[in-house]
Amino acid sequence: MGSGVVVGPPLAVALVVLVALAAAAAALGGTGTAWSSATAVARAVLQLGLVALVLLALVRSWWGTVAFVVLMVLVAAVTSGRRITGARGGPGRPGAAGTRRRWGGAAGRAGLVAGAAILAGVVPVLVVVLGSGAVPFAGIAVVPVAGIVIGGAMTATSLAGRRALDELGARHGEYEAALALGLLPRDAVLLVVRPTAGQALVPALDQTRTVGLVTLPGAFVGVLLGSGDPVQAAAAQLLVLAGLLAAETVAALVVVELVARGRIRRPVPAR
Known part of the structure; x- marks a missing residue:
């Protein structure tokens, strides 16, 4: 059995x-x-x-593998964009028809920004793990690794972007005070929202610190269930955790930077 x-x-x-x-x-x-x-x-x-x-x-063809990875990135970007702006039932969802029309445009722009942040985290990680030979250059291996890394980058992007906009709204007075002191708009925003990138990385850091002691994450369990030996399972999990930490860190920093540059903001309800 x-x-x-x-x-x-x-x-x-x-x-x-x-x-x-x-x-x-x-x-x-x-x-x-x-x-x-x-x-x-x-x-x-x-x-x-x-x-x-x-x-x-x-995964039997590289075109199919690439298409599937692109689809994952697109879905992740749309999901993260909606989370950041609060669309579809999130906090602050508008009720007026005029606001809903604006909301769609804001969510679309947020999706593009989220996609850029996700790709910024995912691409270097995939280049490293594939270029080093740690993961076989085959579709059946690339797709699951890419999916795990894209999912982690999506989560970090959503958390960092949403928290950054929350902080900017709650501490708008500090932003205005920074402008009054002569800071440029980007620097004033970063003064308020920069810590949110670190907050978005808490789940990834905790998972990495406690792996094997508190949790046995998916890659480890998956190799064991696939009849792999514990050494293979540990090696796969280490690669996944390091890749996730790198991808999520880059994605969180990029989305916070884009918030600071005004590339993403929440829509203003129509009056």
Whole structure:
């Protein structure tokens, strides 16, 4: 009997019970995420099912591999842009029709900015891991590594960008005071928002510091479930953690810099 996850009724039962547990806890705690938990898992099932069906066909050619990676970057950019601006139910979602029209334009610009920050973090990491030979230059290896790094860069971009805009709004008086003292607009914004880049990196730093002691992350577990030995699992996880830390650091710094340069801002509600 293999050591992988059993695909079949046991998996279905486990998923249903876990979703019910998350929904029940959310309902009891009044978080308002009970339905979101169920729909999120349902979407994950559909999306991963589709990915499983098309991935093997795609990674047999480099064109398919590149197309899939580009798709991941586009989805990450759109998702991060919406998180940063607060679109689709986020804090401050506008209600007026005129504001919603403006909101779409702001979210679109935010998506472009988020995409630039994500790529700034992802591209150097992929160049290093592929160029060094640490990851085989094959689609079946490139796609999962790229997906992990893109996902981490997306999270760091969302956290840093959203927090930077929050800080700029809450501490606007400090920004104005810095301008009055003669600072340039970019420098005045950075004076207020620069610490947000470090705050966005706390999850990545904590995961890296505690790996093996508190958590056994996905790359490690995945190699073990795939019948790899523990040394291979540890090597894969070390590469992933170092790559994530590098990509997330660059992405967070880039998005904060772009906020400071006024390339991304929240829309002003129509009056």
